[in-house]
Amino acid sequence: ATEQGAESFERAIERDQRIEPRDWMPDAYRGTMVRQIAQHAHSEIIGMQPEGAWITRAPSLRRKAILLAKVQDEAGHGLYLYSAAETLGADRADLTDKLISGRQKYSSIFNYPTLTFADVGVIGWLVDGAAICNQVPLCRTSYGPYARAMIRICKEESFHQRQGYELLMTMMRGTPEQREMVQDAVDRWWWPSLMMFGPPDAESANTAQSMAWKIKRHTNDELRQRFVDMTVPQAEALGVRLPDPELRWNPERGHHDFGEVDWAEFRRVVGGGGPCNAERIAVRRAAHEEGAWVREAAAAYAAKQAARRDA
Numbered sequence: 422a423t424e425q426g427a428e429s430f431e432r433a434i435e436r437d438q439r440i441e442p443r444d445w446m447p448d449a450y451r452g453t454m455v456r457q458i459a460q461h462a463h464s465e466i467i468g469m470q471p472e473g474a475w476i477t478r479a480p481s482l483r484r485k486a487i488l489l490a491k492v493q494d495e496a497g498h499g500l501y502l503y504s505a506a507e508t509l510g511a512d513r514a515d516l517t518d519k520l521i522s523g524r525q526k527y528s529s530i531f532n533y534p535t536l537t538f539a540d541v542g543v544i545g546w547l548v549d550g551a552a553i554c555n556q557v558p559l560c561r562t563s564y565g566p567y568a569r570a571m572i573r574i575c576k577e578e579s580f581h582q583r584q585g586y587e588l589l590m591t592m593m594r595g596t597p598e599q600r601e602m603v604q605d606a607v608d609r610w611w612w613p614s615l616m617m618f619g620p621p622d623a624e625s626a627n628t629a630q631s632m633a634w635k636i637k638r639h640t641n642d643e644l645r646q647r648f649v650d651m652t653v654p655q656a657e658a659l660g661v662r663l664p665d666p667e668l669r670w671n672p673e674r675g676h677h678d679f680g681e682v683d684w685a686e687f688r689r690v691v692g693g694g695g696p697c698n699a700e701r702i703a704v705r706r707a708a709h710e711e712g713a714w715v716r717e718a719a720a721a722y723a724a725k726q727a728a729r730r731d732a
């Protein structure tokens with residue numbers, strides 16, 4: 422079966438066909454898919470914290486309602502992705518343990534603080550904008566359940582990005598203090614947003630294999646470049662300056678040249694040394710422990726329902 426399985430797996434990948442849960446797949450493919458999908462799910466759930474901090478402090482009912490909807494969407498994205506990981510045999514409780522104990526990662530971007538309400542707009546514009554750049558190609562990733570989860574997530578992500586950009590447009594038409602708040606948030610979130618795409622291709626342990634298995638359709642550097650090219654005109658329309666003195670259009674390349682990302686900061690934040698890492702994990706751990714009774718109640722109710730059905 423393995424011989425035959427391996428052949429049909431290779432053929433399916435070659436033909437851009439989806440790999441489905443019951444298909445044979447190399448253990449390493451299963452392993453890297455669980456790794457990426459689980460960490461993507463963890464990112465969505467942890468990502469609820471920075472924005473969630475502003476739900477009770479939103480400046481109007483409209484902004485509060487939009488932010489509430491967005492944070493709820495992130496929770497839903499996490500659930501779709503944990504479900505996709507479960508189709509590979511992963512156990513959701515185990516994945517949560519791995520997140521809380523630091524044995525699995527989540528996106529470095531969520532380890533920065535949200536200091537003013539302008540951060541909510543900049544997260545929508547830049548962080549969700551970067552996520553869209555990264556997630557649209559993932560709609561064509563070779564693993565079926567992951568690709569299908571991405572298709573729905575991308576639809577909701579575009580609302581996230583648009584509401585952020587509209588919030589910033591409103592503030593840029595406001596007082597000088599509001600315009601300064603926006604520029605200050607852009608200065609703090611620009612470089613961490615570029616780090617969301619991962620290390621340079623030359624230092625990426627997983628990219629080559631992920632490209633060969635069509636898990637990734639573009640490399641980290643290609644998507645980072647695409648994000649920069651897409652964002653520069655948006656920054657100009659908004660009237661903000663991106664904090665990179667080397668950023669300029671290069672007609673020969675047909676792309677923007679930009680400065681070097683601070684990879685020491687990237688490694689430090691991924692390694693747990695960012696401004697909010699400890700807090701994000703502590704809040705996630707507390708939510709898990711305080712929520713144990715809800716899980717037990719749901720399990721008891723399900724058992725009772727099952728017993729009634731079988732009676």
Ligand code: 3HC
Binds near residue numbers: 460461468624691
């Ligand atoms: N933060 C934390 N860890 C990161 C990272 C980041 N920004 N970038 C890379 N890493 C980790 C990788 O996970 C890998 O570690 P691991 O082997 O222990 O998993 C290591 O650094 C080397 O990076 P690689 O490039 O070799 O790893 P990948 O091939 O997995 O590429 C990735 C990294 C581009 C993030 C890829 O995993 C990916 O596309 N993941 C799916 C998208 C995702 O997770 N996005 C999170 C953004 S937040 C989000 O989408 C929520 C939205 O609502 C804002």
